[in-house]
Amino acid sequence: MEAEQEGLFSLCMIVKNEEAVLGRCLDSVRDLMDEIIIVDTGSTDRTVTVAGWYTEKVFTYPWDEDFAAARNYSFEQATMPYVFWMDADELLAAPEAEKLARLKRQLKEEQAGVEVILMGSRLFPQPSQAGSALVVVHSEYRPRIVRSGQHFQWHGRVHEELDIGAGASMNTDIYMDHRPSAVHTERNLQILKRWIAEEGKAEGRLLFHYANECFETRDYQAAATSYEELLKEPNGCKDERITACLRLSECYRELGEAGLRLNSLFRSFSYGLPQADVCCGVAGFFEERREWESAIYWYLQAIARQTAGPGNRPVSQAYYTWLPHVLVSRCCAAAREWKQAWQHNEQALAYLPGNQVLLGQRSELQKVLEERRGRSE
16 A cells, blocks of 8 residues: 555564563564554454554454465555564564664665665574573574565465565665564464365475475474475575475484485585585584594584575574584594694684583683693693
């Protein structure tokens, strides 16, 4: 729709049973949004009540197992020049909100012809997974803001994507935090199975998402079969192919197929230069076999490839910062390469200066080095 009033951003959301997190989400962006549109798809808790505290524009959409259709309906209600979408388990941290405020002023002042604005999305572990001493965070870039009335459409009943075509786009350094409180793998898998039954077969992105859901439910044989079928297709997204190779390797690990596990990682090299996380996967294969020299070599390759970045794959930032240093330090210590082990532990500490595991490792390695110096004197 065309703008009906002065303003810039329409926040459009689809929700269901999000009472616990919806307020947190809306509080983080309410001062930056000129319109808030909430589309409820069948909540049985107090989600609609919470939504009503923030906006009068709360709509009901009969759930038909099609996330894209629901999102498109929410976009149709927007009256501002730009549509900004969020999920209820996301939030915009204060520093990122300040960046968005500056972007909003820029868009108003320059009247730019930008149609699509991309923002980062950082995935944090679920609360039940966050007790680890070394927290892993994933990130990816996604179109987050689009101009209204340009016919941008969502596609896909589940794992839906916003088709931006050739729209004039702008990249930003703004990151949305995704903090899921639950997993929906079984729900997603059932939707995908019904979708595949209607289509008659799974191929392309549908096959990729089906393989991923099988992987998440630990049906490794079905996942492996689907990933293999995907990799046989003549065309496809390079990043998805690399992800398929990595997950196929994990499937074969669980299925006890050591040779196929390693081969799957090497297959990813046909889609581009080695990625840091892939190199770590190869190194891990040799580390499990206690082949320290090979493991160290591949972890060092991971470090050498860190500056390349993972493209738009949702990969843990740890692979591109501290993790390869921690892993190669461990292998160097096992190989009695004490100085190299200490150096890489120090490099990991540069990223995680207060980490107690690494600080303890520093003390142990320093003790070994001092003993060796004492014996050589």
